[in-house]
Amino acid sequence: MTTPSDFNRYLETRRAEIDAALEAVLPVPPACPPPIAEAMRYSLFAGGKRLRPILTLAAAEAVVQSGHTDPHSRDTGMALAMTAACAVELIHTYSLVHDDLPDMDDDDLRRGRPTAHVVYGAGVAILSGDALLTQAFVALARCLSDEPSEFERRRLRAIARIAEAAGAAGMVGGQVLDLAATGTGPGGEAARRRKGSEETDLREMHERKTGALIGAAAVTGAILAGGDEAAVEAIDRYAMHLGLAFQIVDDILDVEGSAAELGKTAGKDAAAGKPTYPSVHGLDRSKVLATEAVGSAREALASVGLGGRLNEIAEWVVSRSH
Amino acid sequence: MTTPSDFNRYLETRRAEIDAALEAVLPVPPACPPPIAEAMRYSLFAGGKRLRPILTLAAAEAVVQSGHTDPHSRDTGMALAMTAACAVELIHTYSLVHDDLPDMDDDDLRRGRPTAHVVYGAGVAILSGDALLTQAFVALARCLSDEPSEFERRRLRAIARIAEAAGAAGMVGGQVLDLAATGTGPGGEAARRRKGSEETDLREMHERKTGALIGAAAVTGAILAGGDEAAVEAIDRYAMHLGLAFQIVDDILDVEGSAAELGKTAGKDAAAGKPTYPSVHGLDRSKVLATEAVGSAREALASVGLGGRLNEIAEWVVSRSH
Numbered sequence: 001m002t003t004p005s006d007f008n009r010y011l012e013t014r015r016a017e018i019d020a021a022l023e024a025v026l027p028v029p030p031a032c033p034p035p036i037a038e039a040m041r042y043s044l045f046a047g048g049k050r051l052r053p054i055l056t057l058a059a060a061e062a063v064v065q066s067g068h069t070d071p072h073s074r075d076t077g078m079a080l081a082m083t084a085a086c087a088v089e090l091i092h093t094y095s096l097v098h099d100d101l102p103d104m105d106d107d108d109l110r111r112g113r114p115t116a117h118v119v120y121g122a123g124v125a126i127l128s129g130d131a132l133l134t135q136a137f138v139a140l141a142r143c144l145s146d147e148p149s150e151f152e153r154r155r156l157r158a159i160a161r162i163a164e165a166a167g168a169a170g171m172v173g174g175q176v177l178d179l180a181a182t183g184t185g186p187g188g189e190a191a192r193r194r195k196g197s198e199e200t201d202l203r204e205m206h207e208r209k210t211g212a213l214i215g216a217a218a219v220t221g222a223i224l225a226g227g228d229e230a231a232v233e234a235i236d237r238y239a240m241h242l243g244l245a246f247q248i249v250d251d252i253l254d255v256e257g258s259a260a261e262l263g264k265t266a267g268k269d270a271a272a273g274k275p276t277y278p279s280v281h282g283l284d285r286s287k288v289l290a291t292e293a294v295g296s297a298r299e300a301l302a303s304v305g306l307g308g309r310l311n312e313i314a315e316w317v318v319s320r321s322h
Numbered sequence: 323m324t325t326p327s328d329f330n331r332y333l334e335t336r337r338a339e340i341d342a343a344l345e346a347v348l349p350v351p352p353a354c355p356p357p358i359a360e361a362m363r364y365s366l367f368a369g370g371k372r373l374r375p376i377l378t379l380a381a382a383e384a385v386v387q388s389g390h391t392d393p394h395s396r397d398t399g400m401a402l403a404m405t406a407a408c409a410v411e412l413i414h415t416y417s418l419v420h421d422d423l424p425d426m427d428d429d430d431l432r433r434g435r436p437t438a439h440v441v442y443g444a445g446v447a448i449l450s451g452d453a454l455l456t457q458a459f460v461a462l463a464r465c466l467s468d469e470p471s472e473f474e475r476r477r478l479r480a481i482a483r484i485a486e487a488a489g490a491a492g493m494v495g496g497q498v499l500d501l502a503a504t505g506t507g508p509g510g511e512a513a514r515r516r517k518g519s520e521e522t523d524l525r526e527m528h529e530r531k532t533g534a535l536i537g538a539a540a541v542t543g544a545i546l547a548g549g550d551e552a553a554v555e556a557i558d559r560y561a562m563h564l565g566l567a568f569q570i571v572d573d574i575l576d577v578e579g580s581a582a583e584l585g586k587t588a589g590k591d592a593a594a595g596k597p598t599y600p601s602v603h604g605l606d607r608s609k610v611l612a613t614e615a616v617g618s619a620r621e622a623l624a625s626v627g628l629g630g631r632l633n634e635i636a637e638w639v640v641s642r643s644h
Contacts, residue, residue: 032490033530036498040490098452103425103444122425123501126448127494130420130455134489137459141481152474159463159481167456168354168362172449176358179445208355 007312011054018053018085019045025086025139027131039120039128040135043097044090046111051246051317052092052217053085058309059221059235066306068231076151077225079144084158084220087136088213091166094132095213097125099175136162151224158220165216174209181205182272202275203244210250211243218242218310230304237300238310245293246317248286251276253320255283290318329634333376340375340407341367347408347461349453361442361450362457365419366412369433373568373639374414374539375407380631381543381557388628390553398473399547401466406480406542409458410535413488416454417535419447421497458484473546480542487538496531503527504594524597525566532572533565540564540632552626559622560632567615568639570608573598575642577605612640 022044029037060081063069069077100107100115101122108118117125140159143152164170181201218239222232255278277286294314301307344366351359382403385391391399422429422437423444430440439447462481465474486492503523540561544554577600599608616636623629 027490032495033498033502035502036490036495098448101445101448103448123423124498126420126423126425127498127501130452131490131494133452133455134485134494137481137485138489141478141485143475143478143482149471149475152478153465153471156463156465156474156477159459160465163456163459163463167460168349168358168453172453172456173354173358176355176446176449179449180355180357 007309007316010309010312011316014054014057015050017082018050018057018089021082021086022089025083025090025135027135027138032131035120035124036128036131039116039124040131042119043116043128044093044132046093046113048089048093048111049320050089051313052088052214055214055217055239055242055310055313056081056085056088056221058313059218059227059239060225062235062301062306062308062310063222063225063227063231065308066231066304068228068304068306069226073148073150073226076144076148080151080155080158080224081221083139084162084224085217087140087162088217088220090132090136090139091162091171092213094129094136095166095171095175097129097132101125104175104179133166136166154224154226157223161220161223162213162216165212170208170212170216171210174205174207174212177201177205178209178274181274198275199280202277202280206244206247207240210247211240214243214246215239231306234300234304234306235310238297238306238314241293241297241300242314242317245290245297245314248277248290248293249318249320251278252283252286252290294318329631329638332631332634333638336376336379337372339404340372340379340411343404343408344411347405347412347457349457349460354453357442357446358450358453361438361446362453364441365438365450366415366454368415368435370411370415371642372411373635374410374536377536377539377561377564377632377635378403378407378410378543380635381540381549381561382547383543384557384623384628384630384632385544385547385549385553387630388553388626390550390626390628391548395470395472395548398466398470402473402477402480402546403543405461406484406546407539409462409484410539410542412454412458412461413484413493414535416451416458417488417493417497419451419454423447426497426501455488458488476546476548479545483542483545484535484538487534492530492534492538493532496527496529496534499523499527500531500596503596520597521602524599524602528566528569529562532569533562536565536568537561553628556622556626556628557632560619560628560636563615563619563622564636564639567612567619567636570599570612570615571640571642573600574605574608574612616640 026040026044027037060078064074064077096110097116099105100110101117107115109115116128120128137159140155140162166172215236219232219236222235227235254276277289281289297314298307298311301310348362348366349359382400386396386399418432419438421427422432423439429437431437438450442450459481462477462484465477488494537558541554541558544557549557576598599611603611619636620629620633623632
């Protein structure tokens with residue numbers, strides 16, 4: 001068992017490594033026009049927690065350390081896991097930029113700073129999101145010059161998983177449901193009519209909007225590091241429970257947190273009439289559900305002898321205050 | 323030499339095949355929420371020319387027919403070329419949806435129909451573009467169950483090329499320059515100051531915004547069909563000249579065409595004060611430049627003994643009236 005300060009050092013080290021890797025995958029002028037490079041950097045280096053890429057690296061580490069992998073290709077596997085870590089953070093950042101737009105959630109503040117559209121205008125903000133999303137696939141598809149051929153199939157599997165998680169069946173689909181839930185998008189009326197299925201709708205919206213990419217982040221780390229199917233499958237279940245815990249805590253923080261801690265407007269979801277875990281289940285029950293989800297996440301890992309940093313990350317997710 | 327009606331039949335056959343393949347790669351409910359599936363279909367099946375995917379298939383055909391490929395894997399190669407054809411059309415469609423947004427070019431009409439944001443609202447229009455872009459990479463990364471391993475590297479090469487063409491260094495970068503040229507985006511002032519380099523700026527903007535994806539469309543067809551390096555390189559040069567010809571003709575049509583033929587507002591670029599080939603070079607010189615570009619495209623192909631449909635496509639691009 002490690003101490004909290006040891007875990008904090010781990011997070012800081014990982015963040016520094018991830019930021020350096022993100023610097024290396026971003027396009028720079030003259031390869032691209034300066035304004036798009038600047039707008040991409042503005043949102044990417046805005047003090048995010050880097051939860052998703054840390055999860056990718058921790059999943060890769062977990063399978064390597066537990067022997068659920070082929071020892072001959074560990075270094076290449078860990079290098080590819082860093083590529084996937086960058087890709088999921090690029091995609092997560094793009095989703096925040098687009099979600100904050102005036103035509104979506106209309107947020108002027110994110111992580112305590114003006115959002116991209118406030119700084120660059122909505123047109124360039126949309127384009128910077130498009131560019132961040134696309135750059136994820138540039139990073140994932142560019143092979144190392146001496147890359148063993150066994151990694152090609154792993155890369156393609158990772159690309160498919162990440163793209164599915166980001167697209168219509170995942171994150172984008174979840175945001176469409178989110179827009180509909182507040183009645184601003186198509187289907188809003190139907191969503192409001194089906195009060196009885198509110199809990200199912202809430203869960204589907206979160207599984208798509210948040211859970212899918214968290215799942216892809218963890219699973220692609222395990223795949224690229226060469227995890228066997230048992231490990232990949234266990235990490236997939238772990239991440240599903242973790243994603244749920246993450247979203248419940250997010251909803252709780254929207255009620256209990258202060259704007260200063262959150263770096264964004266508190267109470268916004270409730271004010272918009274969006275269904276949330278506290279609004280559907282109450283605050284106390286929501287906290288129990290979050291703790292139960294973390295327990296299920298730990299059990300999924302334990303079933304194949306994994307744990308370590310992945311468990312600590314799960315604890316971190318429920319104990320965070322922003 | 324084939325007759326015009328033979329070429330028209332070829333185009334019609336290809337369009338039908340491409341539309342069927344696009345149907346098969348689109349996500350459908352319940353895998354994704356119905357509203358996003360509907361919005362994606364609306365823009366994708368809007369009567370486009372399908373120039374880019376036809377180019378992908380014609381490039382694949384050209385290398386297969388000329389013997390610039392390994393005879394053992396032709397069928398798989400042509401199937402993968404169709405996947406790339408779908409991907410470039412998904413990406414082209416997403417770019418139109420985002421370019422038409424009120425925060426960008428603010429177009430209400432596209433191919434004679436109301437644009438996506440008019441029908442679904444700007445929020446869902448942005449998301450449908452995001453989903454179309456992402457679906458391109460889902461399609462490119464999902465391997466066939468019995469796919470020979472030699473195709474994995476080809477797929478990754480195609481994904482990298484398409485993503486680079488679509489992102490900050492390509493299409494998105496070009497749209498940022500386009501916004502800047504009309505003074506609505508950052509860098510507009512600088513763009514206006516550099517009058518002397520107007521011709522260079524115009525060419526850079528078009529190479530990124532239109533040329534890069536046209537190039538990727540053709541080159542990935544050649545790569546996936548197993549073309550050798552000489553053929554891939556020649557098709558790359560062909561596509562660069564073709565992209566230039568395409569854009570010059572687009573600019574000419576904006577001056578000479580009618581709204582009825584174009585299915586969009588004519589004279590819009592000139593009214594917005596955007597630099598165009600006719601505004602920089604005059605109408606007559608622009609027509610000469612377009613014809614010269616097609617000549618250079620043919621020469622690039624002839625250098626490795628290619629031609630056929632790819633030449634006919636080049637003629638079609640300059641002779642079109644919309």
